[in-house]
Amino acid sequence: MPLLATRSFPSISRNFSPARSLCARRWNSSNLGRPAKMALPSFSLQGKTCLVTGAARGLGLEFCRAFLQSGCTSLAVLDLKESEAQRAADELISEASSVYPEGTPKDLNIIGVGCDVASEESLKRAFGTVNSTFGRLDAAVASAGVVGTYSAMDYPTDRLHQLFDINVHGAFYTAREAARMMIPQGGGSIVLVASMSATIVNIPQPQTPYNASKAAVKHMASSLGVEWAKTGVRVNALSPGYMLTKLTKGVLDLDDELKQTWERLTPMGRVGDPDDLSGAIVYLCSDASKFMTGAELRVDGGYCVV
Numbered sequence: 424m425p426l427l428a429t430r431s432f433p434s435i436s437r438n439f440s441p442a443r444s445l446c447a448r449r450w451n452s453s454n455l456g457r458p459a460k461m462a463l464p465s466f467s468l469q470g471k472t473c474l475v476t477g478a479a480r481g482l483g484l485e486f487c488r489a490f491l492q493s494g495c496t497s498l499a500v501l502d503l504k505e506s507e508a509q510r511a512a513d514e515l516i517s518e519a520s521s522v523y524p525e526g527t528p529k530d531l532n533i534i535g536v537g538c539d540v541a542s543e544e545s546l547k548r549a550f551g552t553v554n555s556t557f558g559r560l561d562a563a564v565a566s567a568g569v570v571g572t573y574s575a576m577d578y579p580t581d582r583l584h585q586l587f588d589i590n591v592h593g594a595f596y597t598a599r600e601a602a603r604m605m606i607p608q609g610g611g612s613i614v615l616v617a618s619m620s621a622t623i624v625n626i627p628q629p630q631t632p633y634n635a636s637k638a639a640v641k642h643m644a645s646s647l648g649v650e651w652a653k654t655g656v657r658v659n660a661l662s663p664g665y666m667l668t669k670l671t672k673g674v675l676d677l678d679d680e681l682k683q684t685w686e687r688l689t690p691m692g693r694v695g696d697p698d699d700l701s702g703a704i705v706y707l708c709s710d711a712s713k714f715m716t717g718a719e720l721r722v723d724g725g726y727c728v729v
């Protein structure tokens with residue numbers, strides 16, 4: 424990646440004091456939510472089969488954890504390398520003993536599947552595996568995505584194509600394969616992970632193709648939501664603000680001051696912890712959001728409204 428943030432951008436005038444600095448949170452038995460005895464039943468994912476792309480790490484892996492904590496026992500973890508997807512699936516299975524201290528459910532089945540979302544054929548094979556393993560699909564999350572922070576003039580053309588292949592075409596192929604399983608069974612929920620970058624232009628780092636790709640994903644969710652509305656398949660976009668994951672660490676490692684800038688620009692004064700999205704993803708994938716389609720749910724610490 425080239426050096427970030429040429430300092431030729433207008434100075435940033437928004438000033439918010441950080442509420443707290445973010446510490447990378449590890450998921451362990453002390454901070455692990457257990458299935459609550461009292462919760463709105465429509466938020467439960469019990470009996471539902473869920474799938475997440477880009478789930479070997481970052482937000483995708485955190486979504487899987489949220490599903491597990493919400494009662495999902497049939498889960499497909501998709502990522503580029505089969506070994507990484509399998510490692511994440513094994514990690515989730517071992518963490519399940521903390522979610523269910525009284526004993527892991529006998530029907531717990533978490534599979535790791537290798538798949539390149541930029542390839543329709545690869546995704547078809549992965550969904551074939553999911554179909555033959557579970558026979559149904561209730562929720563699918565397209566989380567696989569990449570970012571590039573080159574200035575427009577310097578953006579390598581091959582990287583531009585790669586970014587759109589993964590972020591835009593990958594989201595479309597994922598949604599279409601999911602709908603092919605969901606429509607015959609009478610419905611399901613698809614979530615496309617967009618970004619606040621679909622709405623605002625991030626500064627100071629230049630990332631025009633990423634922003635454009637996320638705007639495409641956001642409108643793809645609205646368009647597919649309308650196209651499939653009568654089938655029972657819902658499609659929504661989840662748009663995070665800055666979240667601390669490997670994706671953003673790769674950008675932050677190139678610029679010490681950047682994290683402070685991001686915190687200053689965010690009204691809540693911090694970047695997000697991946698688990699700040701847990702409630703939102705469970706809401707979108709569960710029956711709690713059964714009248715919601717074509718919408719965008721933004722979780723950004725207030726970034727977009729100032």
Ligand SMILES: NC(=O)c1ccc[n+]([C@@H]2O[C@H](COP(=O)([O-])OP(=O)(O)OC[C@H]3O[C@@H](n4cnc5c(N)ncnc54)[C@H](O)[C@@H]3O)[C@@H](O)[C@H]2O)c1
Nearest residue numbers: 477480481482503539540567568618663665666668669670
């Ligand atoms: N982290 C943030 O601040 C942030 C903010 C807004 C939106 N997002 C979006 O959230 C999603 C997840 O981001 P993250 O921060 O978890 O990133 P991450 O880099 O930590 O994880 C992305 C995962 O996607 C996988 N992946 C990449 N290319 C793939 C491909 N071709 N096929 C299959 N898997 C592939 C990677 O192997 C990785 O496991 C992305 O779509 C990103 O654009 C992230």
